[in-house]
Amino acid sequence: MARSFDVAAVEAKWQARWLDDGxxxxxxxxxxxxxxxxxxxxYPSGAAHMGHVRNYTFGDLIVRYQTMRGKAVxxxxxxxxxxxxxxxxxxxAGSHPRIFTEERIKELKSSVIRLGAVFDWRREVRxxxxxxxxxxxxxFLALLEAGLAxxxxxxxxxxxxxxxxxxxxxxxxxxxxxxxxxxxxxxxxEQWFFKITxxxxxxxxxxxxxxxPERVKIMQRxxxxxxxxVEFDLPFASDPSKALRVFTTRPDTGFGVxxxxxxxxxxxxxxxxxxxERASVNELVERxxxxxxxxxxxxxDAGVGLEKRGVxxxxxxxxxxxxxxxxxxxxxxxxxxxxxxAIMAVPGEDDRDFAFATVYGLPIVRTTQPPDxxxxxxxxxxxxxxxxxxxxxxxxxxxxxxxxEFLADRAxxxxxxxYRLRDWLVSRQRxxxxxxxxxxxxxxxxxxxxxxQLPVLAPDDVTMNTSGxxxxxxxxxxxxxxxxxDGGPARREAxxxxxFTDSSWYFLRYCDPFTEGQAFDPVEVAKWMPVDQYxxxxxxxILHLLYARFFxxxxxxxxIAPGVAREPFTRLFTQGIIRLDGTRMSKSKGNLVSPEAxxxxxxxxxxxLFHLFVGPPADNVDWVDQTEELIEGAGxxxxxxxxLMNYDDVNFHEDFGDADLAVRxxxxxTIVRVTHGxxxxxxxxxxxxxxELVNTVSKWARSEHGAHRPTMDEALDTLLMLLAPMTPHVTxxxxxxxxxGVPSVHHxxxxxxxxxxxxxxxxxxVVEINGKVRARLQxxxxxxxxxxxxxxxxxxxxxxxxxxxxxxxxxxxxxRLVNIIV
RNA sequence: GCCCGGAUGGCGGAAUCGGCAGACGCGGAGGCCUCAAAAGUCUUUACUCGAAAGGGUGUGUGGGUUCAACUCCCACUCCGGGCACCA
Numbered sequence: 001m002a003r004s005f006d007v008a009a010v011e012a013k014w015q016a017r018w019l020d021d022g023x024x025x026x027x028x029x030x031x032x033x034x035x036x037x038x039x040x041x042x043y044p045s046g047a048a049h050m051g052h053v054r055n056y057t058f059g060d061l062i063v064r065y066q067t068m069r070g071k072a073v074x075x076x077x078x079x080x081x082x083x084x085x086x087x088x089x090x091x092x093a094g095s096h097p098r099i100f101t102e103e104r105i106k107e108l109k110s111s112v113i114r115l116g117a118v119f120d121w122r123r124e125v126r127x128x129x130x131x132x133x134x135x136x137x138x139x140f141l142a143l144l145e146a147g148l149a150x151x152x153x154x155x156x157x158x159x160x161x162x163x164x165x166x167x168x169x170x171x172x173x174x175x176x177x178x179x180x181x182x183x184x185x186x187x188x189x190e191q192w193f194f195k196i197t198x199x200x201x202x203x204x205x206x207x208x209x210x211x212x213p214e215r216v217k218i219m220q221r222x223x224x225x226x227x228x229x230v231e232f233d234l235p236f237a238s239d240p241s242k243a244l245r246v247f248t249t250r251p252d253t254g255f256g257v258x259x260x261x262x263x264x265x266x267x268x269x270x271x272x273x274x275x276x277e278r279a280s281v282n283e284l285v286e287r288x289x290x291x292x293x294x295x296x297x298x299x300x301d302a303g304v305g306l307e308k309r310g311v312x313x314x315x316x317x318x319x320x321x322x323x324x325x326x327x328x329x330x331x332x333x334x335x336x337x338x339x340x341x342a343i344m345a346v347p348g349e350d351d352r353d354f355a356f357a358t359v360y361g362l363p364i365v366r367t368t369q370p371p372d373x374x375x376x377x378x379x380x381x382x383x384x385x386x387x388x389x390x391x392x393x394x395x396x397x398x399x400x401x402x403x404x405e406f407l408a409d410r411a412x413x414x415x416x417x418x419y420r421l422r423d424w425l426v427s428r429q430r431x432x433x434x435x436x437x438x439x440x441x442x443x444x445x446x447x448x449x450x451x452x453q454l455p456v457l458a459p460d461d462v463t464m465n466t467s468g469x470x471x472x473x474x475x476x477x478x479x480x481x482x483x484x485x486d487g488g489p490a491r492r493e494a495x496x497x498x499x500f501t502d503s504s505w506y507f508l509r510y511c512d513p514f515t516e517g518q519a520f521d522p523v524e525v526a527k528w529m530p531v532d533q534y535x536x537x538x539x540x541x542i543l544h545l546l547y548a549r550f551f552x553x554x555x556x557x558x559x560i561a562p563g564v565a566r567e568p569f570t571r572l573f574t575q576g577i578i579r580l581d582g583t584r585m586s587k588s589k590g591n592l593v594s595p596e597a598x599x600x601x602x603x604x605x606x607x608x609l610f611h612l613f614v615g616p617p618a619d620n621v622d623w624v625d626q627t628e629e630l631i632e633g634a635g636x637x638x639x640x641x642x643x644l645m646n647y648d649d650v651n652f653h654e655d656f657g658d659a660d661l662a663v664r665x666x667x668x669x670t671i672v673r674v675t676h677g678x679x680x681x682x683x684x685x686x687x688x689x690x691x692e693l694v695n696t697v698s699k700w701a702r703s704e705h706g707a708h709r710p711t712m713d714e715a716l717d718t719l720l721m722l723l724a725p726m727t728p729h730v731t732x733x734x735x736x737x738x739x740x741g742v743p744s745v746h747h748x749x750x751x752x753x754x755x756x757x758x759x760x761x762x763x764x765x766v767v768e769i770n771g772k773v774r775a776r777l778q779x780x781x782x783x784x785x786x787x788x789x790x791x792x793x794x795x796x797x798x799x800x801x802x803x804x805x806x807x808x809x810x811x812x813x814x815x816r817l818v819n820i821i822v
Numbered sequence: 823g824c825c826c827g828g829a830u831g832g833c834g835g836a837a838u839c840g841g842c843a844g845a846c847g848c849g850g851a852g853g854c855c856u857c858a859a860a861a862g863u864c865u866u867u868a869c870u871c872g873a874a875a876g877g878g879u880g881u882g883u884g885g886g887u888u889c890a891a892c893u894c895c896c897a898c899u900c901c902g903g904g905c906a907c908c909a
Binding site: 225245248332343352538614618816 | 847
């Protein structure tokens with residue numbers, strides 16, 4: 001496209017100026033009302049791709065808009081610079097991940113600047129910065145001291161591809177690694193955990209206070225998986241002094257218990273197994289515990305026709321509800337890590353139990369009356385209880401209460417809440433992460449590295465192997481140290497922390513990276529927190545957002561972070577993804593579209609405008625052939641604005657006429673529409689409103705009648721201000737030309753609409769006959785019901801359409817509509 | 823299987839409350855400008871019957887509520903996403 005101005009030069013000029021002038025730097029003692037807007041800090045993967053562009057376009061629009069609204073806007077940027085890709089790339093290239101990472105940061109940073117996105121770069125954060133490491137380690141030790149970080153042996157998810165353990169959150173539902181796609185296997189290892197489960201309830205209930213997309217909240221609720229139930233004893237039939245403890249959410253179905261199941265990992269498996277059954281039980285236990293989760297699940301998938309696997313232990317327990325003996329099975333569909341690791345099985349009301357009972361020929365008893373026509377197997381809905389002794393006739397809710405009381409009396413029953421959420425496993429057997437700052441001493445065990453010795457930094461001369469051991473473990477100089485307590489020989493922890501630890505507090509560092517010797521001054525943090533608007537990808541709906549919420553709550557409770565808000569992100573916005581050929585655009589898929597080429601044609605402004613206009617920000621964008629034309633269209637629109645500003649051929653006149661008044665009204669109605677769009681993430685309609693105004697003004701200015709000059713000035717200035725957050729370069733340039741020596745358009749106050757001009761003096765009223773539009777009348781918006789009726793009936797077209805017919809009923813809704821029923 | 827979200831012209835999408843369906847843009851068609859093209863500009867563009875005036879139909883499908891439904895209710899189809907032995 002031939003441009004009437006040098007887009008690249010104009011954009012370069014303004015980008016340099018915003019940086020040089022520190023236009024978007026904001027001080028902590030700024031007296032204006034505060035607004036904290038941030039996008040999720042990116043993993044530095046090199047030059048920005050279209051997904052970044054889209055993300056930062058929205059973020060930048062908010063920063064510039066809120067600034068024009070008179071607020072002190074905190075707009076920070078940083079890099080999530082620890083992580084596996086850099087380490088793997090460094091191994092491949094025989095280089096160091098730091099070198100690799102810092103190159104990528106440079107690329108990404110410059111392409112973010114090239115987009116025209118503005119930040120207070122003095123606050124830039126990098127996870128691998130020694131200062132940042134120091135404070136991550138400080139927080140680890142604070143959690144350790146408070147008992148919120150602990151070391152335990154646990155069956156963990158081990159990814160053979162990544163050569164590290166993973167958090168539960170990083171394992172896909174099919175049992176593969178979220179990152180590498182390898183099949184994750186189970187290993188028993190000693191690992192570090194953060195006790196996020198202490199905060200399960202708060203993490204659940206505080207979701208209600210957040211202005212977040214509902215689906216993100218739902219995902220977190222499901223992930224936390226709170227469930228209320230009863231834990232109670234099933235006594236051994238052969239030795240009533242011993243019992244199998246089980247957890248259930250449906251104590252009301254107790255009369256339907258026809259067997260019990262114990263997980264293969266359960267410590268009492270041996271006690272239950274009779275000699276006759278020992279061989280088959282051992283075989284099942286061995287198989288179940290050595291299988292990957294994927295294999296374990298695919299061979300026994302619940303209720304979808306695949307056979308559940310289990311064996312009879314030879315023992316029986318007594319159902320306290322009816323004193324009947326029921327057999328105990330070992331089966332791999334019961335998890336050792338949830339509840340008590342054992343269940344009462346109710347095939348009549350539970351799908352999984354039903355499937356198992358069907359295969360093993362176990363009795364099925366219904367205890368809830370299903371509705372008429374119910375054709376399924378297990379029925380888990382509400383209904384009247386049957387076959388249930390003292391519970392008969394009650395509904396589920398009533399029966400639960402009574403059954404729980406009964407169990408409390410008879411079977412050591414207690415009400416119990418269980419969560420799906422597990423503690424957060426933070427150890428990683430990798431190099432490129434924050435070292436865990438503890439040493440192991442033969443005498444004193446786990447000893448924290450003293451604060452004055454932080455940060456513990458990894459040495460550079462480490463062989464980045466992929467042996468499955470932490471690379472740091474083989475570096476003797478690092479590994480061998482002395483015990484801080486007795487000075488005796490000790491070994492350093494060789495694992496590093498999950499990088500989600502870094503992203504759990506970086507937003508606090510942004511608030512105050514200036515105070516020496518502290519991660520941040522809580523007084524300064526309190527000025528900014530919580531984040532007013534957080535923007536990022538839906539892929540972080542659970543992991544990052546849950547961890548960060550936990551971390552802030554913990555830091556507040558430890559007295560480290562200020563307690564101004566126990567939730568870090570008041571409003572969350574998750575923008576849509578960009579898809580190419582139906583799949584998500586990503587570096588790993590190699591289907592990236594680079595923004596570079598567009599900077600040469602339509603500029604960053606054109607690209608930004610396209611992203612704002614193409615559809616609702618939350619929606620996904622399919623990158624198709626037509627997309628190029630849409631981007632061209634955005635560029636064309638900017639051209640039109642540019643030309644409109646250079647109004648050589650306009651016929652100006654002095655008198656203010658009706659046509660000029662109409663333009664003033666259009667200007668002020670546009671202000672309302674655009675402001676509205678800005679406030680509710682409806683940028684596509686805000687852009688449309690501005691386009692309409694440009695069309696109106698163009699037509700008017702070139703009309704024979706000509707334009708009233710002050711009105712033209714008002715139109716052009718307003719247009720520039722409304723567009724400024726969207727296309728910041730060209731608007732800054734045009735504003736400067738129109739108003740030399742006056743502060744930039746970005747320093748102007750957001751325009752306010754004049755209510756008198758927004759008000760319509762005439763509006764269109766529709767007249768319908770039998771719900772079909774037959775006439776449109778111009779009426780006053782304040783028209784009375786009677787006048788509306790009279791006007792409608794008097795309309796010639798209506799008269800004609802009615803002819804002989806007489807209205808049976810007339811619905812009048814002034815000033816919008818009159819509907820005549822005949 | 824369960825839970826969310828969605829379905830509107832050739833395309834992206836618009837329509838605070840139940841009250842003018844299709845704003846705005848892309849694409850298409852035609853005109854102007856031009857030696858010609860590009861750029862620009864003007865007109866037109868849901869479908870359909872009609873020469874026109876004018877009429878009919880139309881927001882995934884089928885029902886319902888209402889004077890009036892893209893919007894509310896019920897059932898279903900398809901698409902996207904999440905969860906999936908958590909007892």
